Amino acid sequence: MFHADTKHSTARRLALLASATGIATLLTAGPAFAHVEVESDKAQALAENVGIGFEAESESSTAGITKLRVVLPEGIEPADVTYGEGPKGWRFTAADDGYTVEGPAVKAGENAVYSIVVKQLPDVKELAFKTLQTYSDGRVDRWIELDESGENPAPVLSLKASAPGAESAASTPSETESRAGITAVLAHVVVIARVRSYGLGSALVRRFTDDAAAAGCARLGLVTAAGPDGAGPYYERLGWQYAGETRTPEGRALLAYEYDLTFYPRRGTAQ
Structure with missing residues (x-):
């Protein structure tokens, strides 16, 4: 009994200390808190002309926030979004998959x-x-x-169920057709041995990435041999993410890699 009471008293003291100092301490593992908060007074499915507020929390005491690039969720077209208010001097620019708000840096340590x-x-x-x-x-x-x-974690806005009789209005078409499900597959990159130290392989991969992004693809994919004969470490240095292992019908092990194009600059769009 004495041991249990001691634990409870310690917990109460920790809670009071956190309250007094304003420090939130994670005592156990749990979900991370989003560092961009989102809220709306009209967070309801099929609601119209809805104002949505965002607060990007600063995590730097030496540099100010200058830009926020947002990819809109499925069901909201960039043409259906208009700018409300923001930091002084900031501007809003639509993209094919979302928008950017940017401007002079807010004061270091302050939220945008x-x-x-x-x-x-x-x-x-x-x-x-x-x-x-x-x-x-x-x-x-x-x-x-x-x-x-x-x-x-991405900021998430939870919606109430739609009001009785609410209907979906016609959406304004976006400037480019959505191709969110398309993956461009990099099949081969070949550079002859005597010029392999000149960065030609990286240039070829970058050109492939540029072309795939310009075509509206959502991601890239490739497979390479497992083990020392494969190029996995090379693609990881170029920003590709390991996506799992597969095998050929003959049993040869292959490593799969992906490259997310969500935020990759697309030719002809504002960034």
Whole structure:
């Protein structure tokens, strides 16, 4: 009994200490908190002319936030979004898959707060707004994970069920056709031995990436041999992510890699 009481007293003291100092301490493992918050007074499926507010929390005491690049969730077209308010001097630019708000750096350590107005919300339970947060020193925070337990969760707006009789209005067509499901597959990269130290392989991969992004593809994919004969470490240095292992019908082990084009600059669009 004495041991249990001691534990409870310690817990109470820790709680009081955290309250008094304003420090939130994670005592157990759990979901990470989003560092871009989103809210709306009209968070309801099929609601029209909805104002949505965002607050990008600063994680730097030496550099200010200068830009927020957002990919809109499925069901909201860029043409259906207008700018509300934001930091002084910031501007709004639409892209083929979302928008950017940017301008002079806010004061170091301060959050960037802005709002948008959406013509109509889709008939879904929640909306994720993947966000890249850029600072004046070049740092970029990537709040893009859809898993709430991830280290970099995207801001998510939960929606109430649609009102009785609510209907979906016609959406304004976007400038480019959505190709969110298309994966461009990199089949071969060949550079002859005597010029392999000149960066030609990286240039070829970069050109392939540029062309795939310009065509509206959502991601890249490739497979390479497992073990020392494979090029896995090379592609990892170029930013590709390991996606698992597979085998040929003959049993040869292959490693799969992917490259997400969500935030890759696309020729002819504002970034």
